[in-house]
Amino acid sequence: MRKKIWMFHKVNDIPLRSKFLLIYVLSILLPVITINLFFYQRTSADIKVREQENLRKSMERAAGELLGMIDESVALSRMIAADDSLYEALDRTYRSPVDYYNEYHGFLRDKLTRYMSANILEVRIYTDNQTIQTGSHYIVMDQGATSLPGLKQLEKTSGGIMVVDYNETSGFNPGTRISVIGKMDTYDSYANYAKYSKIDLEVSRVYSILNRETDSLQLRLVDGTNRTVVSSGDITEGNSGALVDMPMTGDNTKSEYMIEKSLGNLAYLKGWKLIGVADTRHLDQLLEEARNSILGLLAISIVVPSVLIYIILRSYHYRVRKLARHMEKVRNERFDLIDIHEGRDEIGGLIRTFNMMIGMIHSLINDVYKLEIRQKDLELDRVRTELSMLQSQMNPHFLFNTLNALLVVSTKNGYTEVIEIIKSLSLLMRQLLSRSDNLIPLQEELQFTTLYLQIEKFRFGELFDYTFDIDPEATTLRIPRMSIQPLVENACKHGLQARKAGRLIKVTAKLSESGLDVRVIDNGIGMDEGKLTQLLRDMRSDQPLDGGHVGLRNVYRRLELFYAGDVNFTINSEAGTGTDAGYHIPYARLELKE
Known part of the structure; x- marks a missing residue:
C-alpha cells in the first residue's frame, strides 16, 4: 500500500504538460502507429497470397488451353492413322505421275481438308513412296529439305506419336513450328512404304493464349530440352520467331514470382511445361496503393485525434495555469478575479468557486472597511448629537415662545391673516421637530403639504x-x-x-x-x-x-x-x-x- 501511494506521489510530481504529452504518446501515437503497421503487413501478405493464387489460376487456364490444342492434334493424328482408304492410296505404286495426279484429284486432294480446324495450321503426310509427287499435303521423304522433323526421336518412342518443335526456314510461313508427328502403321497389309503424319499447330493461337495473361504474367512454353518454344510478348501474329535455349536453373527458379506447370505426364509431352514469371509492376502497384492507403489512414488517425487532444488539453492546461497564477496572487494578497470563459466542466467549476471566494473576500474586506468607517461615523454622530442636544435645549423653546408672542400681539391688534400664518408655521415646525422619518397616512402628508401651501399663498397673495x-x-x-x-x-x-x-x-x-x-x-x-x-x-x-x-x-x-x-x-x-x-x-x- 505504501509503495502504491509512493507511486501516486511520483505521478503527482510530474508537471501537467508532461503528463498530457505522456498520455498522448503512450495512449494515442504509439497504438495508432503500431496498429497501422500491423495492418499494412497483413494487407501486404494478403495481396501477395491473392496475386499468387491469381497467377496459379492463370497458369492453369493457359496450360489447359495448350493441352487441349495438343490433345486435339493427337486425336486427329490417330484418326488419320486409322483411315484404311488413305493407307491404300499412299501404299500404291504408281506407274507414272499422270496416274498419281489422277488419284490425287479424284481422292487425295480433299482427303485431309476435313481434319482442319482453327487450332490446326497444316496437316501433312510424309512417305518414302517415290512414285508419289511432292506437293500440297503429301511429301516424299529424302535426306534433304523434305525430311520429317523429329523422325529419329519418333523411331525411339514406343507410343508411335510425339510432339516436336523446330524452326521452319522454308515455305511461305517460316518460323517456329509445334507439330504432332505419328507413325502410320496400323494396317500391316499396307506396309510397302513408310508413312508418317505431321500436324502443325496454329502458333498464333498459342501466342494469343500466352499473351492473354500479359497484364500480370509473362509465360514461356518450354520443351523437353529446356528450350523456350514460345514466349508471351516476344512475337505477334504474322511475324517469325526462333527457338531459344534458356535453361530454367539457377536464381530464376528460386524466385517467389516464378511458377512452373507441367503440361502432362504422357510420353509425347514428357518434359514439356509452362513457366510463368509474374509482372512485379502490377504487384508493386497494388502494394504501393495499399501503402498509400495505410499512410493516409495513419495520417488521419494521427492528425484528427491529435487536433482534438490538443484542443481539449489546451483548454484544461490554459485554465489550470490561469487558476494557479491567480492562486499565487492570492498568496501575495492580490485578490483578482479570473476573467476567462469558465466552461461547464470540473475546471470551470473550480474557477467559478475561486471567483466566488474572491468575491466573498472582497465583500468581507469591504465590510471590515465599512465597519471601521461606520464606527468613526458613529463617534462623529455621537459628538454632533451631544452638541445638537445642547443647542436644542434652547432653540425650540425660543422659537415657539417667539411665535406665541407674535400670535398674542397679532390677536390684540386684529391681524387676522398674520394669525393664520403664525398658526400654520407653528404646526409646520412642530411636525418637523416631533415626527420620525417613517410611513404615514396619505391624509397626514396632504395636511402637512397644505400648511406649506398656505404659507406660500400668504407670500404671493x-x-x-x-x-x-x-x-x-x-x-x-x-x-x-x-x-x-x-x-x-x-x-x-x-x-x-x-x-x-x-x-x-x-x-x-x-x-x-x-x-x-x-x-x-x-x-x-x-x-x-x-x-x-x-x-x-x-x-x-x-x-x-x-x-x-x-x-x-x-x-x-x-x-x-x-x-x-x-x-x-x-x-x-x-x-x-x-x-x-x-x-x-x-x-x-x-x-x-x-
Whole structure:
C-alpha cells in the first residue's frame, strides 16, 4: 500500500504538460502507429497470397488451353492413322505421275481438308513412296529439305506419336513450328512404304493464349530440352520467331514470382511445361496503393485525434495555469478575479468557486472597511448629537415662545391673516421637530403639504393658487413622510418663482389598476429636454448638486429606500408650459393606516 501511494506521489510530481504529452504518446501515437503497421503487413501478405493464387489460376487456364490444342492434334493424328482408304492410296505404286495426279484429284486432294480446324495450321503426310509427287499435303521423304522433323526421336518412342518443335526456314510461313508427328502403321497389309503424319499447330493461337495473361504474367512454353518454344510478348501474329535455349536453373527458379506447370505426364509431352514469371509492376502497384492507403489512414488517425487532444488539453492546461497564477496572487494578497470563459466542466467549476471566494473576500474586506468607517461615523454622530442636544435645549423653546408672542400681539391688534400664518408655521415646525422619518397616512402628508401651501399663498397673495384632487379611498394608504411637500416646494422655487402672475399648483392622488399615482403639477417656466435629462441624471447620482433640486433627490432616495426599487419616479416637463413630477407605488407595497 505504501509503495502504491509512493507511486501516486511520483505521478503527482510530474508537471501537467508532461503528463498530457505522456498520455498522448503512450495512449494515442504509439497504438495508432503500431496498429497501422500491423495492418499494412497483413494487407501486404494478403495481396501477395491473392496475386499468387491469381497467377496459379492463370497458369492453369493457359496450360489447359495448350493441352487441349495438343490433345486435339493427337486425336486427329490417330484418326488419320486409322483411315484404311488413305493407307491404300499412299501404299500404291504408281506407274507414272499422270496416274498419281489422277488419284490425287479424284481422292487425295480433299482427303485431309476435313481434319482442319482453327487450332490446326497444316496437316501433312510424309512417305518414302517415290512414285508419289511432292506437293500440297503429301511429301516424299529424302535426306534433304523434305525430311520429317523429329523422325529419329519418333523411331525411339514406343507410343508411335510425339510432339516436336523446330524452326521452319522454308515455305511461305517460316518460323517456329509445334507439330504432332505419328507413325502410320496400323494396317500391316499396307506396309510397302513408310508413312508418317505431321500436324502443325496454329502458333498464333498459342501466342494469343500466352499473351492473354500479359497484364500480370509473362509465360514461356518450354520443351523437353529446356528450350523456350514460345514466349508471351516476344512475337505477334504474322511475324517469325526462333527457338531459344534458356535453361530454367539457377536464381530464376528460386524466385517467389516464378511458377512452373507441367503440361502432362504422357510420353509425347514428357518434359514439356509452362513457366510463368509474374509482372512485379502490377504487384508493386497494388502494394504501393495499399501503402498509400495505410499512410493516409495513419495520417488521419494521427492528425484528427491529435487536433482534438490538443484542443481539449489546451483548454484544461490554459485554465489550470490561469487558476494557479491567480492562486499565487492570492498568496501575495492580490485578490483578482479570473476573467476567462469558465466552461461547464470540473475546471470551470473550480474557477467559478475561486471567483466566488474572491468575491466573498472582497465583500468581507469591504465590510471590515465599512465597519471601521461606520464606527468613526458613529463617534462623529455621537459628538454632533451631544452638541445638537445642547443647542436644542434652547432653540425650540425660543422659537415657539417667539411665535406665541407674535400670535398674542397679532390677536390684540386684529391681524387676522398674520394669525393664520403664525398658526400654520407653528404646526409646520412642530411636525418637523416631533415626527420620525417613517410611513404615514396619505391624509397626514396632504395636511402637512397644505400648511406649506398656505404659507406660500400668504407670500404671493393673489398671484398664487393651489388645488387638490384626491381619491377618497387613497387617504388611508401609508406613504413615506415628506414625499409630497418637497415636490411642491421644488415647484414653487424652480417653476413658479420666475412667473409673474397666474401661478398654479395642482396636487393629485389617484388609485389606478396597478397602484397609487401621486403627481404635483405646476404651470411654471418648465425645462427643455437637455435640462430635464441632466436633472434625472443628477438625481440618480451621488455627486453634489450645484443647481439645487435637493428635495427631488431626497424624495427619490426615500422612495428607493422604502420600496427597494419597486416605485416608479417620473418627471415630465416642457419649456414655457410647466412641469409634472410624481411617482407610482404598486398595490403590493402599499399599507393601510393602522
